[in-house]
Amino acid sequence: MTEPLHQQHDRKWWKEAVVYQIYPASFQDSNGDGIGDIPGILSKLDYLSDLGVDVIWVCPHYKSPQVDMGYDIQDYEDIHDKYGTLEQTEELIKAVHDRGMRIIFDLVINHTSNLHSWFQESRSSRTNAKRSWYIWRPAKYDKEGRRCRPNNWRSNFSKPAWTWDEQSQECYLHLYAPEQPDLNWENSECRQAIYKSAIKFWLNKEIDGFRIDTVNLYSKHPDLPDAPIVYPELESQPAYMYYANGPRMKDYLSEMSGIFAKYDVMTVGELPYTPDQEHVMAYIYARNKQLNMVFNFDTVDLGQTPGNRFLPRSFTKQDFKRTLFRWQSVIENTDAWTTVFLENHDQGRSVSRFASDLPEYRVRAAKMLATMLTTLTGTLFIYQGQEIGMINVPRSWPAKEYKCVKSVSHLAEIRQSSNGDPKALSEALDVLQLMARDNARVPMQWEGESANAGFCPDDAKPWMSVLESHREINVKNQIGKQSSVLEFWKKMLKLRKEHKDIFVYGRFREIATAALDEEIAIFMKQGDDGRKAVIIANLSKHEMEVRISSLLAKEGSNFGLAVANMDNVAIDRLQAFEARVYLSAS
Template identity: 55%
Template sequence: MAPVALEHPWWKNATVYQIYPASFKDSNGDGVGDIPGIISQLDYIHSLGVDVIWICPMYNSPQVDMGYDISDYESVYPPYGTVADMEQLITECHSRGLRVILDLVVNHTSNLHSWFQESRSSKDNPKRDWYIWRPAKYDSAGNRKPPNNWRSNFGGSVWTWDDHTQEYYLHLFCPEQPDLNWENPSTRSAIFSSAMEFWLRKGVDGFRVDTVNMYSKDPEYQDAPIIDAGTEWQFAAHLYSNGPRMHEYLSEMNVVLEKYDAMTVGELPHTHDVAHVLRYTSAREKQLNMVFQFDVVDLGFGPDEKYDTTPRNWKLGGMKDAIGRTQKLIDGTDAWTTVFIENHDQARSISRFGSDKTPELREKSGKMLAILLATLSGTLFIYQGQEIGMVNAPESWPMEEYKDVEGNNYYNFIRERSNGDPAAVARARRALQHLARDHARLPMQWDGTPYAGFTTSEKPWMRVNDNYGDINVKKQALDEKSILSFWKQMLKLRKEYPNLLVHGGFKVLDKDNENVFMFEKTAMSQTLVVVLNFTEENQPFELPTIAGSKSFKCLISNYDDEVTGVLRSFEGRAYFASLA
């Protein structure tokens, strides 16, 4: 028997299920998922054994960046529903014991937000300073130039010229996503009221905080070092992330959150130093409850440009190091950590870290990854479709099926930069098929009917993966050997052994093995040894000797039997023992 769980804040032992509204469930046949569609599937979500749902932006938006360009924090994007629908969703979740968190997107707004419309109307408008405006620079020939050479996260300059007021405004993402000026206390006050308290008063339980370390920029707005001499715009994340007032702003934000006992999980890119991550997540600092570090999901990315790489360009040793860094965060500290391998910005984990070449390999590697994630310490986040082993779009799909602004911008950049060189374009295409954000945004596969039961429309907003007849909820719910059934089993196990699986100490046992990942979890008088074969081939395996432990028993495996001395293709096992 597992010991009684220690008392912790509710969000530490929670498993969170992330929902991308456009692609989850369409209730009215217009081809776009919606809030009533989410409500219709709450019993399914609850049956998984999760505790929280996280809803990606459902606010009113022109949808240039799929809702991360918000034009009104206090209304809902009409195709998704209404504020009343959101109120019903919150009520329905709470009645099932599920909590609700929303995306908090406050580094920037849409350029159609009324705040920005006022800001750009004139230089003396009271809201002019609610965004970041700068005068032009001029070269020796008198040509107008942006204030610096920073490259946007979506390519090109971070600055856009505004003819009306004859100045540039800053946008770290699309030109349609101008950055808010957090230096202005009136701006911060409006953000807290409109984006946060409006929804906290309606009962939401917290926020996933988008781009949480970008609100404070380098005050000098100096040029970034030239890394890529072939382009005018340079990587500058170190100049617009983790700025000098970042922790001050988050402390101020937390004063609002504490009034509602709301949890926060911050998106924290470009921050690899553990000591700095601790500044954000230390309970004593009162800033964020936890953050998403990107050490694991960034594996295989290009060193400068994300897509400047080749498929599966990562090593298992790198994954061990990355997971070790996120697990180490809670070692002897008052901080907390997260566990995730998929979200709306990542390609599907089986296609990246397992294998989607055959149904058998997909199933085995999907279950193996479930064992990995469910045995790591921290709050666990699962993305819609991950629980049924959804995979990337087929290689045969043309670029026209890709909708995401980030991926399309990169593809067009390479095509223009290379003058259409077939080899360069093909390389970019392969990288997108492996890493594009679009793969996570394909409609949820509910059943084997046309359009996977996602919609009755003949024109879903995004094409359904061709494999929906084989991979869908209905089929797997009837199969006790399915990936879906296995995920339910893992989440049940996680609740049975919270001290060990959610809070236990972590130690890598075979650091130099590039085929097998073995690690130990310990808590009080218990130990767990997890062994995972990340290859298609059989691998030799021997259980380690743990001092003071009684005999190990296999607690979970993705195979029906156990073969001594060998791990089969993508085999995963977790062995449990009590210490003497």
């Protein structure tokens, strides 16, 4: 028996799981109102099971005024009426379990809706018992006696992070929209209420865990100091250095972990503004009892300026590889765990951003990305539509088509700052077409023939426009078609599960290719039993000569071609966006 290459990791279901993220409003409409819903999800469970999904993650579906598509929660213990009922949600949980799958929900507890009963009480008077459940501060005043905000923090939605409340004559903090006031985690009564209403309520209904929204923002700098001025022309400044990874984060997550430990659940945290590996590791070391794993945003943040997603920055194929592979080594000789993903509800489509959505390359490019993702170590997350190679919205989309509060706020800011300059608006739309969250939120493309892609009846008006690309890119066209992106995903997920020692738990090593480093990705995975896989991908639209035969011989194992995303493979030549997986015989 070959000696283990790294610390043996405890085998856990959530490490081996394939997780499929569902954005309820855009997945499947069951009643013809143009909005996806819980019964719609229920109707597609067999499709997800056939795909090879182990866990479905349902984005926020709680009672909400929908200012931020459900991330503004009015009641943690009730369901948004457009999505369905509590009883239907309980039925969904049971139906998922009946199919041998698991289900996790979003846990959004940095903030609530301003319509939540807790905030309504908090703002009712300065002496209310729940006043300190949120973060209130008196206004400041300048030399002329004009009212100013308590500090210069900028929210994540391109607005000042403080709003004056006329009713109680103070300002409240909101790191997102003004309708999303931040909870005050310093208040222990508030924390216990969060745990009871948002966590225990659903764990007792037998869900299998949570994706935890903005998991590192609960603890702010106690002094709430002004942020450094990096945009002199703006009244508010990025302040994540003062509200992310604050001094009491460990305490709060330890409290939550104590609750989770009583259930067999998975926890995955959204960890923004944490580029430093040492800080990330503190959240995911199993011995620290904080979180099972986190989403690291290095790759999906490519092309964006930190703190301002709409200020584009160029990146290279080398940047893509570096960020995608960065967290592959964190499990070696540690008890930490990691995640693998390229898409979610907040990002543009991966084939459009990191490969090519041109018709001549799209299918091949989507398969290439699937090959890389499914062979990387960690828990694998797929976003709805990724499995059929959905692409970004067209550049022809006018401003009115964008629905996301972040996009709408940005466009309004551009109109104001440019005095309505058409060129400035056009440039803003260029950026939105690549980076807007709307790209992932358009309706799921089930069919090509119907006007609304099978998402809702053709006589209904979908809440967000269906992409014209649904005529070529849809589930119906791809099911059973062996050359399709969908069937390729099924094949790759099957391979991943059959060889989980290599692809889920295996040790990662990137293989350098000298002058080809920029556009060719080659890496090896090795399981604890010594078996190996070599994964090769051309990240470009150019054909490449690569000495693959020599490379495989150098690795010293008898390799056979397990999967390729193309027919007519030439051993030492890679076509545009070609990808292959070679497995050793022993």
